[in-house]
Amino acid sequence: MSKAGLKIIVCIKQVPAVQDIKIDPITHTLIRESMPSMLNPWDEIGVEEGIRLREKYGGEVTVITMGPMQAKEAILRCLAMGADRGIIISDKALAGSDTIATAYALYMQIKKMEYDLIICGKISTDSETGHIGPHLAELLNIPQICYVKKVDLDIEKRRIIAHKEADGGIEIVEAPLPALMTTTIGLNEPRLPTLKGIISSKRKEVKVVTAKDLGGSLSNYGLRGSPTFVDEVFEPPSRKPEMIFQGDPKEAVEKIVQVLLNKKLISSRS
Amino acid sequence: MLERSEEIPNHKGIWVFTEQIDGKLKNVGLELLGAGRKIADKLGEELVAVLLGHDVNGLVKDLGAYGADKVILVEHELLKQFTVDAYTKVLAELSIKHKPSVFFIGGTLNGRELAPRLAARLNTGITSDCVDFDINSDGHLIHVKPFGKLMAKIICKTRPQMATAKPNVFKKLEPNWDRRAKIVREEVKINPEDIRTKILGRVEANKNPYGSIEDADVIVAVGKGLCSKENLKLIQELADLLGASVACTRPTVDRGWLPSSQQVGQSGKTVSPKLYIAIGISGAMYHTVGMKNSDIIIAINKDPKAPIFQIATYGVVGDLFKILPLLIDRLKKEVKEVKLRITAKDTQKRIN
């Protein structure tokens, strides 16, 4: 850890605030502009955890996002919650990134920075791959702890100790810092920005980074740098219903019971 | 960083990581062998199960029975328990050596940590939560997955083409115990220092009062139409009568009515029970991707235009608060009768 204390980086994503996302029929990408948006709930939890660890051990919380300039709103919200500074990686050349290309851009920025802990969400609500955390940990060659339910640091020994979700229970794990962790719902209750927080956020730095600033060949970014692409979108096939009952509820119930009996789905188990 | 492998002809073989925990194979690995068999036959390539662990060679015959032509087996003390560091290291080395064209990994909690880390190490593309696979005219794997209200076909230009799928999406083959897989044992060096994230201990989960939904035969599922948490009593009563587990949609989890362990759909679990009763559920694609493979779907919804009716086997248009009490009453009688009949049969048997 540097003299200035812990360096925490939280990766955040702005996501559509609507339940059913829209896809551009031509480019096959998510339509983000002019859509109501919000901070990915797992990232709100990530920012909260970063701030709590800073409050406990001292240091600095930086939030990073890659996305259209509109995503600056999400950065400002994190700053109003109490994060110290923001970075937005924004460039037309980054459009159409799959998860590998997204993680690569984040990696190119983060590798230039100092960090002890990187926090990502378990998933984002719009595409829900959950790839970015593990991709990024691998590119940075640092240990990862996914699905964290509780976390603390051992500053002396430079270690992270966490409770994480595992098949059939909770695992208690530890790893040396620097490390990357991903959040789960329930890790904490994120605070709401206060008026004071909102006012002071206006004075905080938000750095804009372009693809050229990231460095390396432009062919590593965006659609060109993505190993996967959407070839086609189509309507999901629908299954034809066998029967629809309308009208008298008593009759409908009778029909359901007949179906259950015919298919031997009523048993004496209960 | 590893050079991206775009030399497609050099990559051959459909690989499935068949995860085991405490010597028991995870179902999703066997399901992916089923999906992989179809692809392997189309391409005329080998279907390979990759098995890691300690003292797990007894599982090889199962992998053969469920469709694998070959099993790559790596046994090591440090592979006894899953760690993302050791498992990534071994799978990456195997993949670099043997160059598979396709690599499937089941979307368990471990699989979802492992697969994207491995993809980044191999510098290749990965598609999550696939629901179908096919091969296009160029020999690329078509990954089919939900995309907004639509479905997408995704192509990967690099090799191996990596993909994950949730449990219960694909079907296992009928096991054929005469079919034997060839065993290829591989040695991989693993040192304790390779494992950076160490497991210190485990806390077992409490018993789930709503029942596990992954392996339930009958599921009673509720949506926002239930209106409030109090009304869950009605659902629980119906579930008890049917010996069913209780599942739900995302908005009911968001409202704190039910825990996320019961959520079905894109961001929840995928289920395929014999019977799925959807109550007060609109049938959004994000929900139906998680249950549309159920054998029978009964939907109860007051809106005749609700999309759930497009996939339901039987639909009831009506108010759930009128229908459920009637159904519960009727089932109580029926269950009693079934019980009586069974006792009568038993007595008959004993007399005979």
Ligand SMILES: Cc1cc2nc3c(=O)[nH]c(=O)nc-3n(C[C@H](O)[C@H](O)[C@H](O)COP(=O)(O)OP(=O)(O)OC[C@H]3O[C@@H](n4cnc5c(N)ncnc54)[C@H](O)[C@@H]3O)c2cc1C
């Ligand atoms: C419906 C749909 C399905 C898709 N499926 C795939 C797929 O299977 N494979 C694939 O390669 N691409 C896929 N994509 C593209 C992919 O969504 C984008 O690359 C996306 O920007 C990152 O993935 P994610 O949202 O799934 O991230 P996740 O991995 O789910 O996000 C987890 C965490 O990573 C961090 N994070 C994610 N994105 C950013 C960002 N832009 N800036 C900063 N931090 C971030 C946040 O901490 C977030 O909480 C899909 C896109 C859509 C719309």
Ligand SMILES: Cc1cc2nc3c(=O)[nH]c(=O)nc-3n(C[C@H](O)[C@H](O)[C@H](O)COP(=O)(O)OP(=O)(O)OC[C@H]3O[C@@H](n4cnc5c(N)ncnc54)[C@H](O)[C@@H]3O)c2cc1C
């Ligand atoms: C990326 C992403 C992932 C998602 N993942 C999931 C997921 O995993 N699982 C999931 O479920 N959703 C998921 N969603 C949300 C999904 O799009 C839908 O919003 C959700 O499934 C709707 O839930 P619902 O059917 O309970 O509610 P609604 O859509 O509000 O439907 C309620 C239904 O109840 C009916 N109803 C109301 N009152 C009565 C009554 N008295 N009697 C009978 N019927 C009544 C109404 O007619 C209506 O059809 C996801 C969304 C996104 C964007």
